Amino acid sequence: MKKILIVDDSALMRRVICDIINTDGRFHVEDRATNGLEALDLLIRKQYDAVILDVNMPKMNGLELLEELRKRRIKARVIMASTDTREGAKTTLDALSLGAIDFVHKPDNAMDCKNGVFNTKLLNIMAAVCESKVTDFEEKPADKEKVVKETKELVELAHKFSKSIKDRQIVALASSTGGPKALQEVVPKIPASLKCPVVIVQHMPAGFTQSLAERLNDLSECKVSEAKEGEILEDGHVYIARGGKHLNVDSVGGQFKIRYSDEPTREGVKPCANYMYESLAKGVAERVVCVVLTGMGADGTAGIDNLKKSKKIFVIAQNEETCTVYGMPKAVAKAGLTDTVVPLNKVAQEIIMNVGVN
Numbered sequence: 001m002k003k004i005l006i007v008d009d010s011a012l013m014r015r016v017i018c019d020i021i022n023t024d025g026r027f028h029v030e031d032r033a034t035n036g037l038e039a040l041d042l043l044i045r046k047q048y049d050a051v052i053l054d055v056n057m058p059k060m061n062g063l064e065l066l067e068e069l070r071k072r073r074i075k076a077r078v079i080m081a082s083t084d085t086r087e088g089a090k091t092t093l094d095a096l097s098l099g100a101i102d103f104v105h106k107p108d109n110a111m112d113c114k115n116g117v118f119n120t121k122l123l124n125i126m127a128a129v130c131e132s133k134v135t136d137f138e139e140k141p142a143d144k145e146k147v148v149k150e151t152k153e154l155v156e157l158a159h160k161f162s163k164s165i166k167d168r169q170i171v172a173l174a175s176s177t178g179g180p181k182a183l184q185e186v187v188p189k190i191p192a193s194l195k196c197p198v199v200i201v202q203h204m205p206a207g208f209t210q211s212l213a214e215r216l217n218d219l220s221e222c223k224v225s226e227a228k229e230g231e232i233l234e235d236g237h238v239y240i241a242r243g244g245k246h247l248n249v250d251s252v253g254g255q256f257k258i259r260y261s262d263e264p265t266r267e268g269v270k271p272c273a274n275y276m277y278e279s280l281a282k283g284v285a286e287r288v289v290c291v292v293l294t295g296m297g298a299d300g301t302a303g304i305d306n307l308k309k310s311k312k313i314f315v316i317a318q319n320e321e322t323c324t325v326y327g328m329p330k331a332v333a334k335a336g337l338t339d340t341v342v343p344l345n346k347v348a349q350e351i352i353m354n355v356g357v358n
Helices: 011-022 038-043 060-072 086-097 110-114 114-130 142-161 178-187 207-221 275-279 301-308 326-335 344-355
Strands: 002-007 027-033 050-054 077-081 102-105 168-173 196-204 223-226 237-240 246-252 254-260 287-292 310-317 340-342
Touching: 002 011, 002 038, 002 114, 002 254, 002 275, 011 027, 027 038, 027 114, 038 060, 038 254, 050 086, 050 275, 060 237, 077 086, 077 114, 086 178, 086 207, 086 237, 102 114, 110 114, 110 344, 142 178, 142 207, 168 178, 168 275, 168 310, 168 344, 178 196, 178 207, 178 223, 178 344, 196 275, 207 223, 207 237, 223 310, 223 340, 275 287, 275 301, 287 326, 301 310, 301 326, 310 326, 310 344, 340 344
Parallel strands: 002 027, 002 050, 050 077, 077 102, 168 196, 168 287, 196 237, 223 237, 287 310, 310 340
Antiparallel strands: 246 254
């Protein structure tokens, strides 16, 4: 049985979340803390399979606790309990950068947590996080100047050695648990001179993808934005699927165009990467470079398998050693669809070398 620590200053919220967790035989709430200082004391002395961490608390808030854990090099699998406000989305991304593995949207009213949607979401995330890899502490992300220098070196490498491909191309990337942090390693190294657009489905609810796109744009040489309905895609531009809708890539006048659809969740998620891949099977793309990064479940496998029947594809999967959760890349590999498996820090290079630059 997995041991869970709940950290929240609301007695009612602690009680409600505790009840949800203890109804599932896989988990047991071992301890509860009312603020970051209490949690820090527990984490120094004990180990847990997962920590559910609130953001706003007295004495030491959630972000301050993550900073302290990093400073003391105390490893923990942390799930942030986040609000869906714009400020909440920014804070959640800060938490993911500091080492939190995933987040769950916590309703403002504790009693609203008792609906089936929240219960299922929380328990599914906990199951994945409890089995996830607790990664080693790394240096803080490189500054933009260093990233630009590395991107320039990759472009020079591509000019010398990348394949000369005349096909109309697009890069389509799927990621889930651990994805926001992984994308900070990949997207900033994509040059504005890339010979095609990049579309990304990251499993996140509405409200969070806009903040993710803005953060990646600040770190990157290329332009990064949340994809807009009806938008025509440009080469060297990265488009993040909007949370809460399925992203499709249609064709109009020989160009790629964004279309959102509102079908139910698929693979338990919305957006679902399978829709993105399957939409590309019908359009002007002659070749699709598919990229599958860390994440629980198998989203992307069925879509890539269907895409392969009508298009040339090249599939890049993140390796097990660098995945937070080796689910989606594992599913693609088990289906025999991968062309290359690389560590996270080599994904951008693999994209550039397979697509080419202008």
